[in-house]
Amino acid sequence: MTAPPATPRLRATAVGKRFPGVVALDGVSLTLAPGEVLAVVGENGAGKSTLMKIIAGVYQPDAGTVELDGQPVQFPGPREATAAGVVLIHQELNLAENLTVTDNLFLGREPTGGGGLRVLNRRAMADRAAGLLARVGLPADRLRKRVELLPPGEKQLVEIARALGTAVRVLIMDEPTSSLTQKETERLYTVIDALRADGVSVLYISHRLAEVTRCADRVTVLRDGKNAGELAKGEITHDNMVRLMVGRDMKQFYPKDKRSGVGGAPVLTLAGVRYRGGPDVPASLEVRAGEILGMAGLVGAGRTELSEAVFGVRPLTAGELRLDGKHLRVRGPADAIAAGLLLVPEDRRLHGLVTEAAVGFNLSLPNLDRLGSLLGVRRRAEAELHRTWIDRLRVKTPSAAQPAGLLSGGNQQKVVYGKWLARGPRVLILDEPTRGVDVGAKAEIYALVDELAGRGVAVWMITSDMEELLGMSDRVVVMHEGRVAGELPRARLTEEAVMHLATGGTAT
Amino acid sequence: MTRILGVVGLLVVLYAALYESNPAATSTRSLTSLANIQGRYGVVTLGAALVIITGGIDLSVGSVVGCSTVLFGVLMTDYGIPPLPAAGLVLLFGATVGLVNGLLVTKLKLQPFLVTLCGMFIFRGAARMIGSVVGAQSVTEAHPEFAPSLDAMTLYLVGKDEKGALVFPAMFALLLGLAAVVGFFLHRTAYGRYWYAIGYNEQAARYAGVNVDRHRAAVYVICSTLAALGGILLFLDINTHQADTAGAGLELYAILGAVLGGCSLRGGEGTAVGMVLGAMVLPVIEKLVNFRGEKSTVIPVVIGTTLLIGTIVDELIRRRSRLNR
Numbered sequence: 001m002t003a004p005p006a007t008p009r010l011r012a013t014a015v016g017k018r019f020p021g022v023v024a025l026d027g028v029s030l031t032l033a034p035g036e037v038l039a040v041v042g043e044n045g046a047g048k049s050t051l052m053k054i055i056a057g058v059y060q061p062d063a064g065t066v067e068l069d070g071q072p073v074q075f076p077g078p079r080e081a082t083a084a085g086v087v088l089i090h091q092e093l094n095l096a097e098n099l100t101v102t103d104n105l106f107l108g109r110e111p112t113g114g115g116g117l118r119v120l121n122r123r124a125m126a127d128r129a130a131g132l133l134a135r136v137g138l139p140a141d142r143l144r145k146r147v148e149l150l151p152p153g154e155k156q157l158v159e160i161a162r163a164l165g166t167a168v169r170v171l172i173m174d175e176p177t178s179s180l181t182q183k184e185t186e187r188l189y190t191v192i193d194a195l196r197a198d199g200v201s202v203l204y205i206s207h208r209l210a211e212v213t214r215c216a217d218r219v220t221v222l223r224d225g226k227n228a229g230e231l232a233k234g235e236i237t238h239d240n241m242v243r244l245m246v247g248r249d250m251k252q253f254y255p256k257d258k259r260s261g262v263g264g265a266p267v268l269t270l271a272g273v274r275y276r277g278g279p280d281v282p283a284s285l286e287v288r289a290g291e292i293l294g295m296a297g298l299v300g301a302g303r304t305e306l307s308e309a310v311f312g313v314r315p316l317t318a319g320e321l322r323l324d325g326k327h328l329r330v331r332g333p334a335d336a337i338a339a340g341l342l343l344v345p346e347d348r349r350l351h352g353l354v355t356e357a358a359v360g361f362n363l364s365l366p367n368l369d370r371l372g373s374l375l376g377v378r379r380r381a382e383a384e385l386h387r388t389w390i391d392r393l394r395v396k397t398p399s400a401a402q403p404a405g406l407l408s409g410g411n412q413q414k415v416v417y418g419k420w421l422a423r424g425p426r427v428l429i430l431d432e433p434t435r436g437v438d439v440g441a442k443a444e445i446y447a448l449v450d451e452l453a454g455r456g457v458a459v460w461m462i463t464s465d466m467e468e469l470l471g472m473s474d475r476v477v478v479m480h481e482g483r484v485a486g487e488l489p490r491a492r493l494t495e496e497a498v499m500h501l502a503t504g505g506t507a508t
Numbered sequence: 509m510t511r512i513l514g515v516v517g518l519l520v521v522l523y524a525a526l527y528e529s530n531p532a533a534t535s536t537r538s539l540t541s542l543a544n545i546q547g548r549y550g551v552v553t554l555g556a557a558l559v560i561i562t563g564g565i566d567l568s569v570g571s572v573v574g575c576s577t578v579l580f581g582v583l584m585t586d587y588g589i590p591p592l593p594a595a596g597l598v599l600l601f602g603a604t605v606g607l608v609n610g611l612l613v614t615k616l617k618l619q620p621f622l623v624t625l626c627g628m629f630i631f632r633g634a635a636r637m638i639g640s641v642v643g644a645q646s647v648t649e650a651h652p653e654f655a656p657s658l659d660a661m662t663l664y665l666v667g668k669d670e671k672g673a674l675v676f677p678a679m680f681a682l683l684l685g686l687a688a689v690v691g692f693f694l695h696r697t698a699y700g701r702y703w704y705a706i707g708y709n710e711q712a713a714r715y716a717g718v719n720v721d722r723h724r725a726a727v728y729v730i731c732s733t734l735a736a737l738g739g740i741l742l743f744l745d746i747n748t749h750q751a752d753t754a755g756a757g758l759e760l761y762a763i764l765g766a767v768l769g770g771c772s773l774r775g776g777e778g779t780a781v782g783m784v785l786g787a788m789v790l791p792v793i794e795k796l797v798n799f800r801g802e803k804s805t806v807i808p809v810v811i812g813t814t815l816l817i818g819t820i821v822d823e824l825i826r827r828r829s830r831l832n833r
Contacts, residue, residue: 311715313714313715332717332719333714333715333716333717334717334718334719336717337716337717338717343715345715350709350711350712351711351712351714351715352712352715353709353712354704354705354708354709354712354713354776355708355709356708356709356776357704357705357708357776361701361704361705364701365701365702365705365713365716365718366716366717368698368701368702369698371698372697372698375696376692376696376697377696377697377698377701419716
């Protein structure tokens with residue numbers, strides 16, 4: 001390790017930012033050396049995104065300074081920050097989906113000729129675009145493709161390539177892997193390694209601590225808008241990060257207090273199920289009372305699709321569903337819900353919540369059949385339902401009238417649980433139950449799921465988070481390319497065994 | 509809430525301008541007659557607004573109104589069907605149109621804009637094909653025995669006696685009654701919740717077990733049925749009607765009324781009170797233009813400009829309240 005240079009690439013000192021009613025940042029500092037990958041971790045609401053937005057000129061700080069290569073800077077907007085080589089890649093990608101990759105790479109700074117006519121210099125664009133794509137490891141045939149046709153991982157790489165086109169010095173990535181497959185994530189690491197070798201400094205925000213362990217040179221932990229600590233390369237472990245993030249030891253992170261871990265009678269049985277648009281191979285499995293059945297598989301293995309077919313979103317074309325051994329007909333979600341078969345969907349903002357509407361509206365939505373009378377919805381009963389579930393799940397919200405979309409990810413997810421728990425589930429299908437949820441809320445959700453299983457609810461948990469799978473499951477079913485590749489009892493549950501089946505290995 | 513205040517403010521300004529232009533315009537008599545016209549617009553606006561709340565749009569409203577007016581007249585004059593059953597058939601016609609629109613939008617997943625744009629042409633054309641000029645007088649000439657029930661219907665629905673003099677603003681009363689029903693469904697029952705949920709996020713509603721297709725189709729049925737009712741009211745309210753012009757442009761009036769009343773074209777927003785208030789705006793503007801002695805040709809310009817200003821003010825207020833949050 002060479003001695004750190006005298007002036008860091010980026011230095012933020014005692015940065016403060018308040019929004020009406022909240023102090024988002026309270027004197028946060030960080031430094032970033034040239035060619036260093038610094039991970040910034042913290043619970044949702046710890047101030048990570050705000051800090052990144054200040055560095056990238058989206059927000060103006062109320063206090064403190066930001067220096068770039070020793071020069072104090074205060075960018076009036078992201079445009080100026082980009083011009084100075086500080087580029088933020090948003091969680092939601094900012095690509096024009098209807099344009100080609102090449103058009104996107106130069107959007108807003110097209111090489112043009114003809115003076116005010118701004119005639120596009122297509123040849124220059126094509127030449128430079130090919131070079132940029134090569135740097136992020138994308139094949140040249142992507143150049144003319146429309147961005148909407150690319151998988152999410154490649155879109156992410158296009159964003160990085162666009163940043164590279166601006167002589168980037170500091171690249172800020174906010175949850176870059178949240179929509180990527182494992183393979184795409186690996187590719188991203190390779191690109192980050194290449195950037196580091198080129199002397200580009202990277203600020204990396206992620207909830208996935210395993211990723212941070214893999215690619216960060218150093219970790220800065222934020223908690224409640226303050227610096228909570230820093231970890232050098234050798235100290236980066238999951239436990240160390242979690243301890244700094246929550247400010248306490250996470251004992252019982254994956255609780256098994258309320259359930260026995262041994263499933264009772266099968267509650268939900270899938271017998272040779274096939275569905276429209278699904279694979280040719282029928283799927284069979286059973287979920288038992290009081291157990292957590294984990295379902296593993298690579299992205300695209302058909303886990304979400306299978307659960308959606310059971311929930312009635314995708315029509316079944318063959319096979320049978322049985323609830324408590326009796327045939328169950330599901331023509332749509334309404335039938336599944338009536339039978340107590342409830343789904344917490346993978347995409348919370350698209351399928352789980354009406355984000356524009358109030359927390360209470362969302363809690364009521366699937367329960368209105370029980371709140372209704374001839375005179376309309378019984379308001380008192382409804383208010384009671386809102387109070388009960390907001391309190392029991394400890395949803396942090398000013399009131400039931402707060403729009404659900406304004407809550408943090410963890411609290412949004414709790415609202416999705418609340419709307420189903422109010423119905424009393426028999427089978428609870430959890431699809432990526434803690435995606436985009438901070439560590440504290442994760443622990444609460446795990447405790448809740450444990451408690452539900454303890455009360456006899458059959459839980460079917462689809463997850464791509466290996467730690468969660470290993471920590472929570474009583475039994476695991478692994479899917480590969482649309483079929484059930486194998487089943488692992490708790491005793492034989494290891495990461496290697498899961499990956500073996502998930503990548504097409506045969507059951508042993 | 510601020511949305512309602514906005515349209516109330518606009519109405520206050522418009523009524524004040526009306527008074528200022530000519531105090532005669534704000535005589536009780538003049539205001540009741542205005543209220544009656546507002547009622548007729550309002551009935552059609554309610555339906556269009558419900559469709560907008562679920563995130564759809566219905567451009568066929570004006571043509572359905574016109575077609576219903578002509579159909580009502582033709583059924584009585586040419587087919588000798590008495591007024592009451594004829595009105596029932598016209599409402600059935602409206603419901604059928606709505607059902608077809610709803611099924612095309614939900615089952616075939618066609619875009620509402622296109623489906624109802626086609627409807628706009630089809631029903632205007634249909635109105636021209638089944639008759640050219642209709643009116644109460646030609647009905648009673650062909651079938652004098654219909655006169656008593658037609659007069660009764662005119663009195664109860666439109667509030668005018670057999671001489672055409674306004675007795676009471678029945679159409680406004682009808683609007684308030686219908687708005688109360690719509691408001692009850694929208695704000696007090698599960699149906700309304702489902703409509704808002706569909707308008708905001710159709711997928712989330714589906715995953716919460718809402719039968720999205722059925723509710724979407726239902727609002728189109730309500731919308732077209734109310735448009736058919738609007739056609740009957742128009743027939744009873746005014747003496748003669750051309751198939752070319754009856755109800756023309758009403759779809760835009762209805763959409764504008766809904767938007768002025770706080771419905772968002774993105775779906776998911778709107779209140780029954782807002783719909784009534786929004787529907788009241790355009791007739792006042794028309795009357796104001798008439799009383800100021802301007803040519804009626806300026807009406808579209810005035811309406812367009814007022815709306816544009818309203819939209820700008822609304823957006824500015826919203827930005828400010830967002831900043832202050």
